[in-house]
Amino acid sequence: MTDGNRAYGKKKFKRSTSHFADRITADGRDGWPVEAGRYRLVISRACPWASRAVISRRLLGLEDALSMAVVDPIQDDRSWRFTLDPGDRDPVLGIRFLSEAYDAREKGYPGGVSVPAVVDVPSGQLVTNDFQQLTLDLATEWSALHRDGAPDLYPERLRDEMDDVMRAVYVDVNNGVYRAGFATDQQEYDGACTEVFRRLERLSERLAARRYLVGDTITEADIRLFTTLVRFDAVYHGHFKCNRHKLTEDPVLWAYARDLYQTPGFGDTVDFDHIKRHYYQVHTGINPTAVVPLGPDLGGWLTPHGREQLGGRPFGDGTPPGPVRAEEEVPAAGRP
Ligand SMILES: N[C@@H](CCC(=O)N[C@@H](CS)C(=O)NCC(=O)O)C(=O)O
Numbered sequence: 658m659t660d661g662n663r664a665y666g667k668k669k670f671k672r673s674t675s676h677f678a679d680r681i682t683a684d685g686r687d688g689w690p691v692e693a694g695r696y697r698l699v700i701s702r703a704c705p706w707a708s709r710a711v712i713s714r715r716l717l718g719l720e721d722a723l724s725m726a727v728v729d730p731i732q733d734d735r736s737w738r739f740t741l742d743p744g745d746r747d748p749v750l751g752i753r754f755l756s757e758a759y760d761a762r763e764k765g766y767p768g769g770v771s772v773p774a775v776v777d778v779p780s781g782q783l784v785t786n787d788f789q790q791l792t793l794d795l796a797t798e799w800s801a802l803h804r805d806g807a808p809d810l811y812p813e814r815l816r817d818e819m820d821d822v823m824r825a826v827y828v829d830v831n832n833g834v835y836r837a838g839f840a841t842d843q844q845e846y847d848g849a850c851t852e853v854f855r856r857l858e859r860l861s862e863r864l865a866a867r868r869y870l871v872g873d874t875i876t877e878a879d880i881r882l883f884t885t886l887v888r889f890d891a892v893y894h895g896h897f898k899c900n901r902h903k904l905t906e907d908p909v910l911w912a913y914a915r916d917l918y919q920t921p922g923f924g925d926t927v928d929f930d931h932i933k934r935h936y937y938q939v940h941t942g943i944n945p946t947a948v949v950p951l952g953p954d955l956g957g958w959l960t961p962h963g964r965e966q967l968g969g970r971p972f973g974d975g976t977p978p979g980p981v982r983a984e985e986e987v988p989a990a991g992r993p
Pocket residue numbers: 672673674675676703704705706707732736769770771772773786787788
């Protein structure tokens with residue numbers, strides 16, 4: 658996560674480094690071998706970093722191999738909690754708070770409790786909260802457990818280009834909106850907000866004549882841009898003050914985001930209700946009333962995008978994932 662920690666001065670928003678960076682790999686070199694049914698992915702549908710993993714898991718067909726727990730979008734003073742589950746407990750891990758898995762791994766560790774988190778089911782211990790590496794490992798290390806027809810989300814021949822694009826997207830867009838939103842002085846906000854829109858303009862130019870960010874199929878780079886774009890008008894434009902314009906006012910990015918939203922594995926993971934309630938109710942430093950706005954109107958997400966005419970093969974030589982399983986469907990309140 659070094660790219661997120663550019664020197665912005667000591668008062669500026671600085672994202673903390675993931676503390677638990679063990680990797681789950683095919684060869685198990687960190688002590689955590691890829692194994693079907695062994696691990697549980699804990700996510701919030703509100704969180705853009707966790708949402709990357711939700712989308713990757715769906716696209717790759719890892720639902721049977723890696724089970725998933727969805728936390729309440731509203732943290733309390735003990736952080737993420739399993740209050741959406743019967744008895745307020747995760748049915749697989751048997752815990753009420755995600756912090757219990759962090760404690761099982763390292764009692765009294767100094768960092769925050771964050772999602773996404775992968776927990777080892779037998780021991781109840783947190784394995785990793787390193788969201789930057791997690792999805793790359795799902796794409797590459799977990800390949801023995803991928804579904805038939807799973808796309809290659811991190812193709813070897815495109816990795817250098819992808820890494821460059823993803824770094825810029827991370828610094829200026831994924832994390833840029835947070836730097837703008839949590840800025841505590843004018844200059845810091847001005848700089849961050851300007852960088853967000855400067856980068857979005859360049860991405861818009863890049864995507865005007867090509868359907869996807871890198872290559873002609875969906876990759877991890879698209880997943881990472883999508884998770885910010887899909888939140889843009891709902892929370893970043895208002896709550897984080899990234900309001901030079903809305904996503905819906907950039908014809909290219911709006912069509913690109915709708916194209917992905919309508920692709921199986923993307924929009925079917927998005928819960929606008931969780932997103933809005935989390936940002937507006939949890940960040941009371943910037944929204945002290947915790948009032949959640951009614952808008953924006955979500956109907957546009959399902960309208961035709963016309964991007965097919967740019968060519969591209971969404972899943973390359975693979976196929977789209979099947980329908981979302983019933984127990985993982987996003988409730989109607991969170992959908993357009
Ligand atoms: N903080 C994590 C990144 C993921 C992250 O920031 N997740 C947020 C939700 S979007 C979170 O869980 N924050 C903990 C909190 O708000 O207490 C890290 O540095 O690795």
